[in-house]
Amino acid sequence: MPEKRIVLKNCGVIDPKNIATYLAADGLKAWQKARQMAPEKVIEEVKAAGLRGRGGAGFPCGLKWELARKSPGDEKYVICNADEGEIGTFKDRYILENDPFTLIEGIAIAAYAVGAKQAFIYLRAEYHHLLDLLTSAVSQSHEQGLEVNIEIREGAGAYVCGEESALMESIEGGRGEARYKPPFPPNRGLWQKPTIINNVETLMNIPRIILNGAGWFSQTGTEKSKGTKVFSVSGDVARPGVYELILGSPLRELVIDLAGAEKVKMVQIGGATGRIVPYTMIDTPLSFETILGAGSIIVYDESRDTIDIVYRTLEFLAEESCGKCSPCREGTEAMAEILARFDRGEGREKDIKVLEELARAMSISALCGLGQAAPTPVTDSLQYFREDYAKRIKQGGKVRC
Amino acid sequence: MDEIRVTIDGKQLSGHPGMTILELARENGIDIPTLCYRPELSLLGACRICVVEVEGSRTLVGSCHTPITPGMVIHTHSPKVLETRKVIVELLLASHCGACFMCDKANICELRQVAAELEVGLPRFEIKKRYYPIEDVSPYIERNLSKCVLCRRCVRACRQIAKRDLFAVAYRGFDAKVVVDSDRALDKEACRDCDICISFCPTGALSKPRKLSEEKKGKPLVITS
Ligand SMILES: Cc1cc2nc3c(=O)[nH]c(=O)nc-3n(C[C@H](O)[C@H](O)[C@H](O)COP(=O)(O)O)c2cc1C
Ligand code: SF4
Ligand code: SF4
Ligand code: FES
Numbered sequence: 001m002p003e004k005r006i007v008l009k010n011c012g013v014i015d016p017k018n019i020a021t022y023l024a025a026d027g028l029k030a031w032q033k034a035r036q037m038a039p040e041k042v043i044e045e046v047k048a049a050g051l052r053g054r055g056g057a058g059f060p061c062g063l064k065w066e067l068a069r070k071s072p073g074d075e076k077y078v079i080c081n082a083d084e085g086e087i088g089t090f091k092d093r094y095i096l097e098n099d100p101f102t103l104i105e106g107i108a109i110a111a112y113a114v115g116a117k118q119a120f121i122y123l124r125a126e127y128h129h130l131l132d133l134l135t136s137a138v139s140q141s142h143e144q145g146l147e148v149n150i151e152i153r154e155g156a157g158a159y160v161c162g163e164e165s166a167l168m169e170s171i172e173g174g175r176g177e178a179r180y181k182p183p184f185p186p187n188r189g190l191w192q193k194p195t196i197i198n199n200v201e202t203l204m205n206i207p208r209i210i211l212n213g214a215g216w217f218s219q220t221g222t223e224k225s226k227g228t229k230v231f232s233v234s235g236d237v238a239r240p241g242v243y244e245l246i247l248g249s250p251l252r253e254l255v256i257d258l259a260g261a262e263k264v265k266m267v268q269i270g271g272a273t274g275r276i277v278p279y280t281m282i283d284t285p286l287s288f289e290t291i292l293g294a295g296s297i298i299v300y301d302e303s304r305d306t307i308d309i310v311y312r313t314l315e316f317l318a319e320e321s322c323g324k325c326s327p328c329r330e331g332t333e334a335m336a337e338i339l340a341r342f343d344r345g346e347g348r349e350k351d352i353k354v355l356e357e358l359a360r361a362m363s364i365s366a367l368c369g370l371g372q373a374a375p376t377p378v379t380d381s382l383q384y385f386r387e388d389y390a391k392r393i394k395q396g397g398k399v400r401c
Numbered sequence: 402m403d404e405i406r407v408t409i410d411g412k413q414l415s416g417h418p419g420m421t422i423l424e425l426a427r428e429n430g431i432d433i434p435t436l437c438y439r440p441e442l443s444l445l446g447a448c449r450i451c452v453v454e455v456e457g458s459r460t461l462v463g464s465c466h467t468p469i470t471p472g473m474v475i476h477t478h479s480p481k482v483l484e485t486r487k488v489i490v491e492l493l494l495a496s497h498c499g500a501c502f503m504c505d506k507a508n509i510c511e512l513r514q515v516a517a518e519l520e521v522g523l524p525r526f527e528i529k530k531r532y533y534p535i536e537d538v539s540p541y542i543e544r545n546l547s548k549c550v551l552c553r554r555c556v557r558a559c560r561q562i563a564k565r566d567l568f569a570v571a572y573r574g575f576d577a578k579v580v581v582d583s584d585r586a587l588d589k590e591a592c593r594d595c596d597i598c599i600s601f602c603p604t605g606a607l608s609k610p611r612k613l614s615e616e617k618k619g620k621p622l623v624i625t626s
Contacts, residue, residue, distance in 0.1 A: 158573070175570060180446035180466045323551070323570070323577025324447050330492035333575040334528045354525060361488035364460045364481070365449045372460060 003258070004220065006228050007204045008244045011098035016133060019140040022101040028144055030207035034109045042113040043069060046206065048214035050226035055081055055162075055199030056270065056294040057369070064196055067186035068114040071194035078111045078119040078148070079171070079190065079197040083155055083162035085124060086271035087316065088296035091230040092200040094242045096130050099204075100137035104150065106203030108141070109210060111148035114196055119150045122167050125157040159272075159320035163368050164189075164197045166322065177322040178368030199294070201230050222248035225287035235268075235299035237261040245286070252282045255299055263302045266384070271296040272313050273373035276380040306388040310381045311339035317374045328371025331362040335378060347392040352382065407473040422464035422475055423451060433477050434486065434515045436603060437552035438465035442561055448552055449489055450515060453477045461485060483519065490516050491524040496575070498530035498547045504605040511603035512550055533578070536586045537610055541594045544587055549606040551577055555598035563597040 005011075014021040022028075034042050047062030068076060080103065084092040095103065107119050121138075123131065131152065138150045158176045160166045165179040168190045189195025205227060209217045218226045225247035231254055234240045238260030245254060251269075255261045264279045269286075270293020277284065277291065284290055300309060318332035335358055338351050359375030366372045382389065404415040409426055416425040426433050436448040444466045452461035456474040461482060464475075476482060494516060501507050533546040556568040556579060567587070571580040581587045599607045 160573075180444065180463055182468065318574055321574040323573045323575070326448050326450075326493055326551070327489050329551070329575060329577060330496055330528065331488075334492060334495070334526045337528055350525075357488060358492075358526070361485045365452050365485045365489060367446055367449065367463070 003244060004228050004246050005244055006208050006220075007095070007201055007230050008099075008242070009208075010102060011094065014099060014101070016098055016100055017136065019101060019137070019144065022099075023144075026211065027101055028105055028141075030210040031105050031108050031112075031146070034112055034210050039069065039113045039115060042109065042210065045214045046113070046209060049205075049209045049217040050214075050221075050224075051202065051205055051209060051217070052225065052288055053199055054201035054205075054229065054294065056086070058288040058292065061198065061202055064186055064198075065110065065114050067184075068194045068196045071187050073194055074115075075118075075191075075193045076114055076116040077190045077193060077195040078107055078114065078116045079164075079167065079195060080107055080119065080121045080203055081162060081164070081167060081197055081199050082121055082127070083124045083167060084127070084200070085159040085162040086274075086294050086296050087313070088234050088268070088271050088298040089232045089294055090234075091232045091242050091295050093124075093127060093130070094232075095200055095204060095230070096127065096134060100134055101141065102204050102207055103200055104137060104141045104146070106206035107150060108146045108148050109206050110196060110198065110203060114194070116196075117148060119148050120171055120190075121150060121152045122161075122171065123152055123154050125155045128154065158322070159316075160322045160368070160370055163370060165368065167197065168195065175322075177324045178370070180367060201295070220246050222285070222287045222289060224289050225292070229286065229292065229295055231286075231295045231297050233259045233297045233299070235261075235297075236264075236301035236304070237299050247292075248285045248287045250282070251277075251284050251286055251291075251297075254286065254297060255282065259297075259299070261299045261301065264299055265302045265304055266300050266306070266309075268298040268300070268309070268313075268377070269293055269296070271298075272316055273370065273376055276310075276377055276384065278384045306381050306385040307339065307342050307392055310377045311336070311343045313377045314339050314374070317370065321370060321374075322368075325367035325371060327362045328366040328368075328374060331358050331366075331371065332374050334358060335375065339378075342389060342392040345392050347389060349393055352386075352389060356382065405469050405471050407469050407471070407475060409475045410477055416469050418468075420469055422453060422455075422462070422467050422469055422473075425469055426464065426475075426477060431477055433464050434518060435465055436511060436515060436550065437554065439554055439557075439601065442554060442557040442601075445553055445557070448493075448550070450486055452482060452485055454479050454482050487519050487521050490519055490521045492526060492528070493550050494521065495524035495526040495528045496531045497550070498532055504548070505608050506605040510605060529575075531575075538586045538588045539592055540589055540610065541592055541596070542587055542599060543608050543610040545606055545608070546578060547606075548604045549579060550604055551579065552603060553579065554601040554603065555579060555607060558597050558601040563595050565592070565595075567591055568598070 043065045051061040052058045155161050161170045161176040166176045170176040185195040228244050230244045269275050269291050274293045314336040318336040321328045321332050323329045359379050406415045435451045437445050446463045446466045451464045453464045454476040536544040560566040
């Protein structure tokens with residue numbers, strides 16, 4: 001299946017500093033159309049399109065909006081999650097740099113649909129250089145008559161603040177930590193008011209759906225994964241970068257045909273908490289039914305060392321754990337320490353059993369997605385590259401392939 | 402109000418809307434261990450010791466903060482639940498560097514109680530110890546954060562009951578720590594002598610200072626607490 005530009009349609013085409021170029025490319029037409037529709041009808045359209053969240057979890061977007069719409073209360077919020085903290089993702093940055101207007105239009109439509117007067121864009125701290133561009137795009141859009149007030153909030157550099165409840169704590173001025181759920185944001189989110197929170201790319205799809213119709217959108221993709229996905233490809237590839245593919249396209253097409261990888265050993269899909277798959281699974285289709293995540297694709301070739309990769313990933317997660325709940329705070333630290341031993345060639349047979357036991361407990365008891373998914377690189381590598389662990393027990397030293 | 406019917410450990414029970422799994426279980430004599438939960442304080446969901454299995458849920462759920470919903474089927478002591486609780490307690494013990502036999506609170510320590518109930522022995526996980534020097538500047542509270550399990554009961558009790566708000570959490574991951582201001586030792590200026598946080602601490606991390614100076618001067622040691 002070929003590359004298809006739905007989300008990235010305007011990237012490189014319009015001038016992100018000048019709304020006139022956006023208006024010339026059908027800009028704000030979807031917003032105008034949406035306002036002729038009842039809010040419920042807008043939500044119906046998004047539901048019928050089958051759009052699912054692009055931030056990692058794949059929750060049905062229309063359903064989330066409907067829950068927030070139906071939640072009682074006058075004060076509601078829309079949040080655009082532009083925290084993009086996942087290792088190896090830079091697709092949201094590419095979008096913000098090249099087409100902030102479509103995003104703002106998506107936010108305006110979302111606010112109209114759920115009945116919110118206030119919206120926030122939560123911008124990753126490291127994207128500070130985009131603040132001026134975004135602020136200008138927001139004020140140019142407001143001049144076109146958008147009713148919703150959009151405020152940009154900058155993060156402070158915490159991975160966990162991409163997690164929706166931690167993000168809301170952060171906007172409220174608290175410590176960036178996850179909250180227990182339920183209640184879920186559409187019922188009680190920001191300042192305990194009904195809130196929808198969506199990834200940048202999810203909101204980018206909204207104007208396309210409203211303008212072209214749910215039927216047009218749901219023609220592409222697989223049964224449960226409609227539309228396209230924007231991927232950030234990095235690692236051992238000849239052509240790293242941002243690619244948009246129809247959902248269901250095989251991993252091979254992205255990694256080998258487009259990005260030009262050779263001698264692939266494994267691919268980490270979805271970042272630090274994502275899946276690790278061996279080369280033998282290169283024909284796996286990329287979809288919510290199989291493997292997807294937020295679109296981070298890191299390719300490792302045969303010169304790479306499994307333990308090295310997994311150890312560094314767990315070190316990152318231990319560092320980024322917010323420290324609120326015990327299984328994640330203590331468990332990521334314990335895993336990182338064990339992996340450090342394997343890295344030094346001092347692994348022990350019983351450590352593998354301990355890793356597996358920790359993984360089981362953390363994945364079902366941690367408070368938020370970080371701690372629940374933190375063991376994934378460990379369990380996946382133990383499943384597909386167990387011999388690399390074994391080598392560090394017997395021989396010591398680095399594994400050479 | 403409508404009643405909500407659920408099944409806990411095979412028993413048909415009913416509770417009122419808004420009730421948590423823990424509240425309903427305890428009301429009916431089903432014991433679920435807890436550490437960070439206290440009925441007088443706001444809910445937190447941090448320690449995860451109270452997790453239970455709810456049929457149809459991908460993960461275990463924290464019983465102290467999860468409200469009952471109609472038809473829920475809950476298992477509070479399934480093998481999966483017990484195994485998970487054990488790992489969590491083991492993790493907490495593994496990084497705990499207090500020497501229990503020298504601890505004032507040894508016999509009333511809730512961490513030890515939970516460990517005993519779950520039959521957790523010496524932890525199998527090797528992990529670095531949480532070590533902080535003892536803070537004994539304040540005449541009212543001695544803080545030995547090496548024994549802290551980060552349940553934040555002191556943080557919430559000071560804020561919600563003593564209405565002082567002296568404590569906060571700083572740093573993240575394994576380094577997370579309950580601090581005063583920007584992490585300075587608790588002193589006389591900051592705190593009044595109310596003891597509320599001490600009474601809420603489940604471990605020996607917070608205690609009344611002993612008057613060791615008097616002992617040195619040859620007076621008999623009187624433990625007043
Ligand atoms: C540790 C962690 C980090 C996350 N980081 C991000 C992020 O950087 N950007 C994002 O859009 N979603 C992130 N998410 C997912 C959000 O919690 C949330 O599901 C998402 O923003 C919902 O939007 P969507 O439905 O449009 O995907 C993260 C989740 C976890 C558990
Ligand atoms: S799982 Fe980790 S990041 Fe999430 S609340 Fe627990 S300690 Fe914080
Ligand atoms: S000092 Fe005591 S009450 Fe406070 S967080 Fe630590 S263990 Fe809990
Ligand atoms: S008692 Fe429920 S999470 Fe601590």
